[in-house]
Amino acid sequence: MRLAINIDHIATLRNARGGSDPDPVKAALLCEEAGAVGIVCHLREDRRHMKDDDVQRLRSTIKKKLDLEMAATEEIIGIAIKTKPDLVTLVPERRLELTTEGGLDVVAQKKYLGEVVKQFRQNNIPVSLFIDPADAQVRASADIGTDMIEIHTGEYAEAKTESEVREQFQRIQETAKFGKSLRLGVNAGHGLDYDNVAAVAAIREIDEMSIGHAVIVRALFVGLEQAVREMIHLVEGKTNQVRRQVEEE
Numbered sequence: 001m002r003l004a005i006n007i008d009h010i011a012t013l014r015n016a017r018g019g020s021d022p023d024p025v026k027a028a029l030l031c032e033e034a035g036a037v038g039i040v041c042h043l044r045e046d047r048r049h050m051k052d053d054d055v056q057r058l059r060s061t062i063k064k065k066l067d068l069e070m071a072a073t074e075e076i077i078g079i080a081i082k083t084k085p086d087l088v089t090l091v092p093e094r095r096l097e098l099t100t101e102g103g104l105d106v107v108a109q110k111k112y113l114g115e116v117v118k119q120f121r122q123n124n125i126p127v128s129l130f131i132d133p134a135d136a137q138v139r140a141s142a143d144i145g146t147d148m149i150e151i152h153t154g155e156y157a158e159a160k161t162e163s164e165v166r167e168q169f170q171r172i173q174e175t176a177k178f179g180k181s182l183r184l185g186v187n188a189g190h191g192l193d194y195d196n197v198a199a200v201a202a203i204r205e206i207d208e209m210s211i212g213h214a215v216i217v218r219a220l221f222v223g224l225e226q227a228v229r230e231m232i233h234l235v236e237g238k239t240n241q242v243r244r245q246v247e248e249e
């Protein structure tokens with residue numbers, strides 16, 4: 001199990017004053033030092049956090065994986081192909097949303113997304129599709145030749161009652177298993193925090209988690225490296241603990 005950190009909020013804070021501090025690249029290097037396996041950034045059409053220059057500087061500076069989250073629009077596809085990130089994660093994007101609100105509807109956009117995936121693959125850039133935990137979306141993703149899926153964990157994170165949590169957790173688990181059975185890489189993310197991450201991290205079929213908000217918020221109080229280390233501990237440490245329990249049963 002591996003942890004990639006989304007650093008968009010560092011850019012949001014920087015943009016609040018219009019200067020150059022805090023620098024997302026500096027933050028990315030600290031995340032790497034603390035053990036993150038990758039850095040995630042979302043270049044939005046409205047450039048509300050990451051700017052084009054941030055993405056270029058991240059590409060030329062960080063040592064680990066760069067995962068570029070993006071909408072499948074012509075402009076951003078062009079930037080991604082020039083930048084050559086280690087992974088692109090395609091997400092739906094709506095201008096008025098505060099953050100990504102749900103997964104891509106790959107079933108409905110199969111033809112268009114299929115062409116986009118093909119374009120990236122021709123440029124040797126692996127693709128992940130951010131989807132809701134639903135078998136039909138996984139199958140459509142596999143059909144169009146994506147390398148990976150990222151399972152949207154937002155509904156699990158927002159579930160209020162125990163039965164809702166259990167239901168949403170099962171959806172994630174079944175989707176991860178189905179994705180693996182179709183030989184897809186399986187990532188997960190959105191809304192995960194220090195309280196809800198362990199259960200998802202214990203799902204064997206999930207390769208990597210992408211976490212931003214909770215880690216950056218915690219970093220305000222304990223520092224970024226410490227916040228990343230604490231999350232890694234939960235993602236890896238508790239994973240093993242939960243797995244041991246499952247294996248002993």
Ligand code: PXP
Nearest residue numbers: 100130189190191210211212213
């Ligand atoms: N994965 C995707 C596809 C996202 O859009 C986001 C939010 O930018 C995340 C993961 C991280 O979500 P959070 O900031 O809630 O941890």
